[in-house]
Amino acid sequence: MIDVIEKLRKLPTTAISDALGGLYHLDQAIKPLKEEWKVAGKACTVKLRAADNKMLLQAMREAEEGDVLVIDARGYTYNAICGDFMVELAKVLGIAGLVIDGAVRDVQGIKAVDLPVFCRGITVAASDKAGSGEVNVPISCAGAAVHPGDLIVGDADGVVVIPQEKVEAVLAKAQEKVQKDLEREAKVLASREAAIAYLDKALGS
Template identity: 40%
Template sequence: MSARFAIHPMPTVLDAQLVDQLGRYEAAQLADCMGKPQAAGSHLVGRHDGTRLVGCALTVRTRPGDHLMVQKAIDLARPGDVIVVDGGGFAEQALVGEIMVTLASKRRIAGFVIDGAVRDLQFLREQSLPVYSTAVCLRGPSRAGPGEINVCISVGGMQVRAGDIVVADADGVVTIPRDDVPAVLQAAEALSRKESATLQAVQSGDVDRHWVDAALHAGGCHFISGS
């Protein structure tokens, strides 16, 4: 059996309550709690109607431009799973379009995150099933393989393992390693409280801005007076 053409076991299902709790926070808040390695770059863009995405990752690594393993992932995915595809960022053949998105919706799959292209953009824009991709291209895919399912992949600069949690919104996509979920939830709650307090201070005009000049001075910034 080729290591590059294989379907690995499905990950265990994470407690749905934990997944739902993560979905209460903005993707940017979760990214701030974990750092850049778990946050996708700006080229991974939502193509749908703006519906938020949260679910467990079913990972796919495929040959650029080939969607055979993406098709199989739809068959394997459980309700609430997010199909996350490492297509190598190849932008010249679409891996997903109207038919596959419709099928995924019927099977209650949570959505797609694709480091590669999609097509049927007008259709996708009208759908509530979240689809994030790095490109749009009308050219269709091949379907011969090889590829792997449920392996560690790289998507949008993120390392994603099967069973990790995916949260995405209008700002972008973030993934949370499943073992880190309790700690991230705790950090996100603390950050949310801090941000709420800051916004209240801004609204009341009682905000402390001394830290800006302090940071400038600490960095050696020179304040040059006019002549």
């Protein structure tokens, strides 16, 4: 599985999305705090009540090294799910990144930690720790169904979810898509004449 995850990490989410038929991606509002961040790994899922992040700590305790914490905070953005301390804690534990349908704070500190964090927004208010929520259960995160163990891949374009049973087929299709795109670019972008020929064919001229 580690080899598969590394191969997926090298692929753009656009190719993976194409391999999935345009399905299984999170709402486009979920983006990385730094455009260059990429993340890939198995999902450790977290379901939270708005403004309550105690179960995130439980998820960190249960997650395996290389997991991606996928956090359903219902899109609530007034209170932050975490700040730079919790993100650094996740990094020390070997977690690959966080995907949050909610907000974070201490954004400059998080960027300095340099652990990929994908979220809906940024705020200043903290959450409490009442303990509501569940860990490693099926969730809906930013419009996408996520099960524990599904593979998560994220980059500047967004985040896709690969159901466990589809991983091998999706990897093969995404790799094929990237190869075909490279071949098309080499052929079509070689000259003005080649570009015009491509356009004429595409337009049925």
